[in-house]
Amino acid sequence: MKKLLIASILTITAGAWAQTVTVKVEGAWVRGTVATQKATGAFMRLTPSAKVRLVSVSSAAAGVAEIHEMSMENDVMKMRQIDGLDLNAGKATELKPGGFHIMLMDLKAPLKGGDSVPMTLTFEDAAKKTFTQDLTVSVTALGKGKAPNAMKPDMKSETKSDMKSEMKPEMEHKQ
Amino acid sequence: MPQKSLLFENRLGRTSRRSALKACVALGVVPWLVACDPLVSSGAASDGFKGIDITGADYARDFALVDFNGAPRTLADYRGQVVMLYFGFVQCPDVCPTALARAVEVLQLLGPAAAPQVQLLFITVDPERDTPALLLEYMAAFDPSFVAMTGSLAQIKATADAFRVYFKKVPTGSTYTMDHTALTYLFDPKGQIRVAMRHEQTAAEYAADIQRLLTEDEA
Ligand SMILES: [Cu+2]
Numbered sequence A: 001m002k003k004l005l006i007a008s009i010l011t012i013t014a015g016a017w018a019q020t021v022t023v024k025v026e027g028a029w030v031r032g033t034v035a036t037q038k039a040t041g042a043f044m045r046l047t048p049s050a051k052v053r054l055v056s057v058s059s060a061a062a063g064v065a066e067i068h069e070m071s072m073e074n075d076v077m078k079m080r081q082i083d084g085l086d087l088n089a090g091k092a093t094e095l096k097p098g099g100f101h102i103m104l105m106d107l108k109a110p111l112k113g114g115d116s117v118p119m120t121l122t123f124e125d126a127a128k129k130t131f132t133q134d135l136t137v138s139v140t141a142l143g144k145g146k147a148p149n150a151m152k153p154d155m156k157s158e159t160k161s162d163m164k165s166e167m168k169p170e171m172e173h174k175q
Numbered sequence B: 001m002p003q004k005s006l007l008f009e010n011r012l013g014r015t016s017r018r019s020a021l022k023a024c025v026a027l028g029v030v031p032w033l034v035a036c037d038p039l040v041s042s043g044a045a046s047d048g049f050k051g052i053d054i055t056g057a058d059y060a061r062d063f064a065l066v067d068f069n070g071a072p073r074t075l076a077d078y079r080g081q082v083v084m085l086y087f088g089f090v091q092c093p094d095v096c097p098t099a100l101a102r103a104v105e106v107l108q109l110l111g112p113a114a115a116p117q118v119q120l121l122f123i124t125v126d127p128e129r130d131t132p133a134l135l136l137e138y139m140a141a142f143d144p145s146f147v148a149m150t151g152s153l154a155q156i157k158a159t160a161d162a163f164r165v166y167f168k169k170v171p172t173g174s175t176y177t178m179d180h181t182a183l184t185y186l187f188d189p190k191g192q193i194r195v196a197m198r199h200e201q202t203a204a205e206y207a208a209d210i211q212r213l214l215t216e217d218e219a
Helices: A002-020 B002-009 B015-026 B038-043 B095-117 B132-142 B153-162 B204-217
Strands: A022-033 A039-047 A053-059 A061-075 A075-081 A085-087 A093-095 A100-107 A117-127 A130-140 A157-160 B065-067 B082-088 B119-124 B147-150 B168-170 B175-181 B184-187 B193-197
Touching: A022 B065, A039 A085, A039 A117, A039 A130, A039 B082, A039 B193, A053 B119, A061 B175, A075 B168, A085 B119, A093 B153, A100 B175, A157 B119, B065 B153, B082 B175, B082 B204, B095 B204, B119 B132, B119 B153, B132 B147, B153 B168, B193 B204
Parallel strands: A022 A130, B082 B119, B119 B147
Antiparallel strands: A022 A039, A022 A157, A039 A093, A039 A100, A053 A085, A053 A117, A061 A075, A061 A100, A075 B175, A117 A130, B065 B147, B082 B184, B168 B175, B184 B193
């Protein structure tokens, strides 16, 4: 009886937040690689409906995925893994060259322009509850420009955090 | 440990800049910042370089490495061309591909007549992972004219020191990344060190300084 009660409370709570928190992902892209290159970066713009923290990333395309911050100090490029990235409600946080990125390491195979990479983002909400969001991120060929994620607002996608839905690539990259 | 010496070493060699730098140092500001750099901050100075003028510097003189085809190389091999020299590594998600993509854009801006007079050279700071074959393929992904250099770790270290380029292996998870200086050095067609371009500068600014070096060579 007690067990049942706890179970039903949990369900109600889970159901309640699932209805509210969504994270909009826009302009996501992964930089392509050449044959024996083992690491690359993924970039995107994240806008949550409520304050959340991006706590981890995983991808079937890479053995390791980390959240990184790049900084330039006295013309020295430094890159560090960070524990997580706080995202403010309704505010877009850019993961872009020169700032934050998702570092994909130990790549299973080279990434060619036009390919797509599955990725799962794990967020933590204000109540410390985690939820995931699955993405399919398109690959921009290596050497094809610096920031190909030109805004295409009409193609932006949004998923409910409670659904493990497959997102469509936000835009096509011309090769 | 290298931070302090780096700041010290990064002082510019140019007399005309010394007073401004001293003022910045006195204020406790890092000398290499744009705000303390009269040429960069003024931006519009049409008679100066957009980058940092280091003409006559007693560093960044030459290197002796091997290219990705195994051929021994020094700067003299590129006499008659403006050389853009950049230190980086292939497993770099961000600044290195951005710098190389910008170099492609620079060649486009300069146009088909001037582009062959410009040579991009990339020196790896990660010779352990950046094999010649990987460097060859990586450069070709940007522009087949780009050439990458490698050498033993000791040779790379000595070269970086001679160019006042800092690099350091930083562990991350099961692997490592590299901190490194992200300046691009410009050499004039006579092989003299002239300009240090900063990573934050645009392709148009790079192209303007390169054009200037090419034009002054013709004059
Ligand atoms: Cu990284």
